[in-house]
Amino acid sequence: MSAFLRDYLLVVLFAGAAIAFAGGSLTLGRLIRPSRPTAQKYLVYESGVDPVPGAWSQSQIRYYLFALLFVMFDVEAVFIFPWAVNLEAMAVFGLVEMLIFIFILALGLVYAWRKQVLRWV
Amino acid sequence: MSPAIGLFPASGAGGLAQAATLELPQVEYSRFLPILILIGGAMAILVLAALVGGRVAEAWWTTLSVGVAAAAGIAGVWLWHDIQRHGPGTAISDALRIDGFSVWFTLVICSAVALFSLMADGYVQRERLGGPEIHVLALLSASGGLLMAYANDLLVLFLGLEILSIALYVLAGFHRRRAESGEAAMKYFVLGAFSSAIFLYGVALVYGATGTTRLDQANRTLTAMVTGNADRKLALAGMALMIVGLGFKVAAVPFHTWTPDVYQGSPSPVTGFMAAAAKAAGFAGLLRVLAFGLQPLRDDWRPAIWALAVLTLVVGSVLAIVQTDVKRMLAYSSINHAGYVLLGVYANNEDGVAGAQYYLLTYAFIVLGSFAVVSVVARRGDEATRIDDYRGLYLRKPLLAVAFTILLAAQAGVPLTTGFLAKFSVIRAATTEDDYSLGIIAMLVTAVAAFFYLRLIFVMYTAPEGVDEDHPEGEGSVAVLTRERTGMRVMPATAATIAVSVAMTVGAGLWAGPLLDFAERSRIFFSG
Incomplete structure (x- = not known):
């Protein structure tokens, strides 16, 4: 082997x-x-109270905004990790380039902020 | 120090020592200034909108957007003069190629964005979708399209393709209250994502075959492989997949199935933008890949393009005949036009590429004007797009009907318009002494396609039932035909779009020399 x-x-x-x-x-x-x-042993456990049938609830679609923003900033973080590892070799050029990248995404955050997407209502 | 470095001491120390020298790329910012202007302008408009808040007149955003597109176009003209002085060049360490071809597509796409913004101005006001977002998305999409035209590297081409497409997916679904718009966006996104993935797989296979993603290096490597008669199966497979991916973008048959549904469901101005700019960018990418990067494999891709062109021409024209919705009919007609541009790709000579470029520019103006008319006639809600809704248009809005007549005639290839010159250039380029089958098929298809253009023209001059043509304000139909109640308002910006399209179509059709010469002179990328 x-x-x-x-x-x-x-x-x-x-x-x-x-x-x-x-x-x-x-x-x-x-x-x-x-x-x-026995029949009682096969009941669904619900912290001692009698179980209520119908456990399905509908999640609200308005949470999609949080998912959207999370994905974007998570991908931004993913791009920052390898940059951070190699930063010493890239010196000022790399620093300025990453700052521009973060700045562009920060503009997106400003836009989302002003569109009142970040409110918890 | 973080624990990660402690876990891998050997590689960590060695890695840090090796990373001391990194070769930084040469970035000549002035060479790709149009792309920077479009992106910077789009972001500036977005931030301005965020900071200003409140209700701002739509005209501001339209003016800014048209200004940004115009600035990018002027930068393109400046680039042209720069190329005349110093010859074609590259930028960002040869990742971009700046030559006449790039400048031509800069002008095509920037004009398309400017006309789209003018069209969208009236549309978003009428549909109450106002704000700068539609303009910002179009500018960003155009920047991706420009990147595709400037690409010297397959990964840069892919990047441009994605930027172009993703903004277009959002634009296709821009009308939030129409289910058709959301449906169109969903279909476009799913199919577009698949085709981008297929294209990327093709890039990977070509990289495996040639060892590089750069188009000029791939050209050299493949030339060596062809002359040395090496095994090219991997490169051919990659080429096939890339043709599939780009064929989707330009709506070539059999990769066209998304086009009718997406064109019909999207907001009418966005459909015009798709037909003009996305198609132009897709063909720019196709030409860069096939005519430049994979040129040594021309004996392999030319028959495939022949078959694609024939299928596209025939299917586009035949299926357009049976359509009852004008947007679907124009979608199939745009598939048909893509077939003509494929003739230019097939020709694989300088006349062919020049013909394809000329066709894309003139078609961009024609189709944007056509969809401007469609967006006016569709009325509020963007619903009235059947052929019957155009019946009697001349009686209600004569100027609009005449403009649409000119644009449809140009699409059919009537002489004295640029449509004729465009078809003439590509058919002439694709027809040689021994190889005229494609030219004959194209000319026959032109006759077939003329049917549905002429039918729509005819319908516009036909009165609706129950109305006397000489006395349209007769009993019973007054409410329908008096000007104030038609529900069709031509906003000034939309009128400007239509006027510019008609002027360009007829003007460059009559005074053809300058544009044709410019097309010929800007195909110098072959020698670059």
Whole structure:
């Protein structure tokens, strides 16, 4: 086996140990424990109160704005990470370039702010 | 120090030591000034809108937008003079190529944005969608289109494609209250994302085959591969995928299926912008890739383009005949026109490229004027776009009908208009002594296509039922036909758009020399 694959042997063994541990304890429990099912035992747990049927609720579409802004600024962060690693090599040119990038996205934030998108209502 | 560096001590120390020298690219900002103007102008308008707040007259945003587009156009003209003095050049470490081809498309796309802004002015006021956003999106989309025309690198081309497309997806769905607009945006986005991904996969395969994404280096590498008869399967597969991706953008058959639905659902000015600027940018990209980057593979892509051109011409014209909605009909007609430009691509000589460029510029003016008329006739709500809604247009708005007649006739290729000269240039370029099949097919299709243009013209001069043509204010139809109640108001800016389009179409059709010469002189990228 090549050295490349040997590095992954540790990962395989670790995964095998995890599966064995979890699967083994669950299996052992199922073998050992008594099985005397009653109807009350199969009720949905709701902190001791009687469970209310119909757990579906409708999420509000207005939260899309937060998702939108999050994605944009998250991608901005993703672009900043490799820049930060290499900043020493890029000196002033790299700094100015990234500042321009952040400035453009900050303009977007200003626009979103003035459009009252950031209000929590 | 952060724990990450502690975990990888060997690579960390080595990495820091190696990163000491980084070669910074040569950025000649003046060479791609039009792109910078468009982007900077768009951002400035957006920030201005955010800071000003409150209700500002739409005319301000329109004026600013047209001003930015005009400034970018003037920068293009200045670039042209610069190229005349110093020859074509590159920018950003050869990522962009600045030559006559780039300048031509700068003028096409900047004029398209300026005319679009004028058209959109009246539209957003009528539909109560006001604000600068429509102009900002169009300017940003145009900057992406320019980037495609300036591209010397496949990744820059992809970047331009995405900038162009993503702004267009939003523009297609700009009419918030119309479900058709949202549907058009959804369809355009899904299909556009797929085609961009396919294009990118083609770029990856060509990179695998040639070892570079730069178009000039790919050209050299492929020339060596062809003369050495090396295995080109990877490059051919990449080429095929790139043709698919760009074929979607220019609405070539069989990648055209999005066009009728998206053109019909989008707001009418946006459809005009799509047909003018997005198509021009798509063809700029296609020409850069095929005629420049993959030129050594011409014996492989020319038959494919032949087939695409024939399919596009025939399907576009035949399916337009059966349409009852004018926007869908113009969508299929725009597919048909893309077929003609593909003739110019097929010709693969300087006349062909010059013909394609000329066609795209003249078509941009014609189609923007046509969709300006469509947006006026569609009335509030952008709904009245069936052919029956144009019946009797001459009786109600004679100038509008005459303008639309001229523009439709130009699309059909009637002489004394630029439409004729455009079709003539591409067909002449694609027809040689031994290879005239495509030219014959194109000419036959012109006759077929003339039908639906002439039908619409005819309908405009036909009175609606129950109305006497000589006495349109007769009993029963007064409310429909008196000018104040037609519901069609031609805003001044829209009138300006239509006037400029008609003037350009007829003017450059009669006084053809300057524009044709400019088209020929700006195809110097072959020798650059």
